[in-house]
Amino acid sequence: MPGAAEKRLELQKILDKLKLFCASSLGQDLVDKMDFLRERQIIEARLEETTEAVNALKIYSDIPLGGLRDIRDAVSRVNRGGVLEPEDLLAVSDTLRCARKLKLFLQRMEEGLFPRLKGLGLGIIPQPGIEEKINISIGEDGEVRDSASPGLARIRRQISDLQLGIRERLNAIIRSSEMQKYLQENLVTMRGNRYVIPVKAESKGKITGLIHDQSSTGATVYIEPYSVLELNNELNRKRAEEKNEIERILRHLSAEIGFRSAEIAQTLEILAYIDLIAAKGKLSTDMDGCAPRLTSDGSLYIRDGRHPLIPKDKVVPISVPLGRDFNIIVVTGPNTGGKTVALKTVGLLCVMAQYGLHIPAHPSSELAVFEQVFVDIGDEQSIEQSLSTFSSHMKNIVDFLPKVNSRALVLLDELGAGTDPTEGSALAMAILDYLLKRECRCVATTHYSELKSYA
Known part of the structure; x- marks a missing residue:
């Protein structure tokens, strides 16, 4: 952290500018932890890292850090046995993909020109298995995919079949010329996770079933006909099974990450440090800098x-x-x-x-x-x-x-x-x-x- 002298010299403005070149909050956090170095060898090492970043940007135009996310809290939670939400798993997947691509990029860099960056790359441990499992299981919108498990796919097919059967029965009712005069609208809707039809309040006794709700004016009641009662019950049972299966999948994926949490944490530290080095290289390029x-x-x-x-x-x-x-x-x-x-x-x-x-x-x-x-x-x-x-x-x-x-x-x-x-x-x-x-x-x-x- 900048001391009194650094504050008077407005170093913080330089560090704030450096933060803007970071690809993630991880790199920005390291900027906040930067300090005045007094050992010549360490200063030279830091300057050499910056020089390598400048040369990498000249030769390769960029250092690939896209997708790097701050997953420290997620890694810590799974290490304690916690279960991650789909959004957290996507962040882990993005970061692991970044790590895999960055390691490959560093391996392919020209020999002899980037010893420090290539040395850092040796400590990156890709997790292609975890990355692939998350991508198979979690969609970009954060929904758990059918492909996450055969059990989930089977349950969702059953849910789809039940929904189709319920709608067919209710559609038969609302298409009936005898029943239409009792309906407020010719449509199938939902109340409390159950399929119902809107019936005129004065005609509620004409359709046998359970009343689940009424409109704010009281003119409409929402009835679940007895003919679909058991199908609705079965549908809710299947939805509960779906929820349990999704929780099992999330627990399994979280446990996989927890098993590799030490390796992932190490990789994350290296990614953050390379993000800082890349930012220093971009800052140097921006101000036409050099290593003294x-x-x-x-x-x-x-x-x-x-x-x-x-x-x-x-x-x-x-x-x-x-x-x-x-x-x-x-x-x-x-x-x-x-x-x-x-x-x-x-x-x-x-x-x-x-x-x-x-x-x-x-x-x-x-x-x-x-x-x-x-x-x-x-x-x-x-x-x-x-x-x-x-x-x-x-x-x-x-x-x-x-x-x-x-x-x-x-x-x-x-x-x-x-x-x-x-x-x-x-x-x-x-x-x-x-x-x-x-x-x-x-x-x-x-x-x-x-x-x-x-x-």
């Missing part, structure tokens, strides 16, 4: 870096070397001259890389691996604490100064501003002196002439 080289001496050189939240046709690229000839850069210029944007660009690109994301910069760009990033930027005035802009900035800076070391990146916007220029300049110089001794990497902006001369 990670240095081992704490230096960085951003070449033609662009702020990723500024439209491409309006952004001004910047190049920033830091950590070799000098550890601190003081950026000067007039207000609205782009100092803060430059500062944010440096910080955001460094943080993005340590989240495993490509950065919008020249491919020859180099970045350090920082343990911490400290940022004082924008108007942090606190009304609740009755702090002035200057005081709130100073409080923020004083809070993080003791934590600064040689593996920290410090970003200070308008250092010393908001108070008497002479005092502000002196304080700013003292802070920069302290940071210089701590051997951190620092970028500070200012419009104080005294600070320009000091730098």
Whole structure:
């Protein structure tokens, strides 16, 4: 989760954009769990995964993740002995089909170019048997198919035959010239899962049978003639058998999934992770990103870096070397001259890389691996604490100064501003002196002439 520095640099907007490229809520959940990485090997691995995704998108146009659904709750339920509804089973089938197709896609990818993606594919365990059984048993509309079991098919044939027999008998009644004068309408309808005919209230004694309902006006009663009473009873018995058979089928399918729940859960984790990798590749492609080289001496050189939240046709690229000839850069210029944007660009690109994301910069760009990033930027005035802009900035800076070391990146916007220029300049110089001794990497902006001369 983004910390204070990431929030000030608006990393969340980048992560929100990343979510839009995810194919499922599974990938989006992993975006929410992304964190600032500090180990060089892990960062390099994440960047390499992103690079593989970019290359895959170039060669194959897409990474097939269609049908990926969040079935974690369904897998958990069957693992505890629960029974899934048809809609849940369809979601499981869709996801298993996605897993099967993705594994085949990864197996067919060109050797040598995608070692990390192909390695992830080895952990995907297809379940073609379960997938096929669900597809045979459950229709796209969520109805359990006749093909789910011979017993269900037989019961449904019996139900169909009974319905036909009941309708034939009732149609014979409503076609009878003698009976038509007693009917409100010449039709067969249903009341309480039983076939009935609409009879005029004043003629209800003319047709022997059971009254199941009447109209809101009382003008019509719905009668089940005795001639179809036993057929209706048999029909309801068969419907109960159908319901029991459907429940048995759902229990059986759920048990099959439960038996393989550990393998399915493992596959689901891998699918979610590949969804995240693919999204990172799409984000990189969208912003013309690249994987920076990670240095081992704490230096960085951003070449033609662009702020990723500024439209491409309006952004001004910047190049920033830091950590070799000098550890601190003081950026000067007039207000609205782009100092803060430059500062944010440096910080955001460094943080993005340590989240495993490509950065919008020249491919020859180099970045350090920082343990911490400290940022004082924008108007942090606190009304609740009755702090002035200057005081709130100073409080923020004083809070993080003791934590600064040689593996920290410090970003200070308008250092010393908001108070008497002479005092502000002196304080700013003292802070920069302290940071210089701590051997951190620092970028500070200012419009104080005294600070320009000091730098």
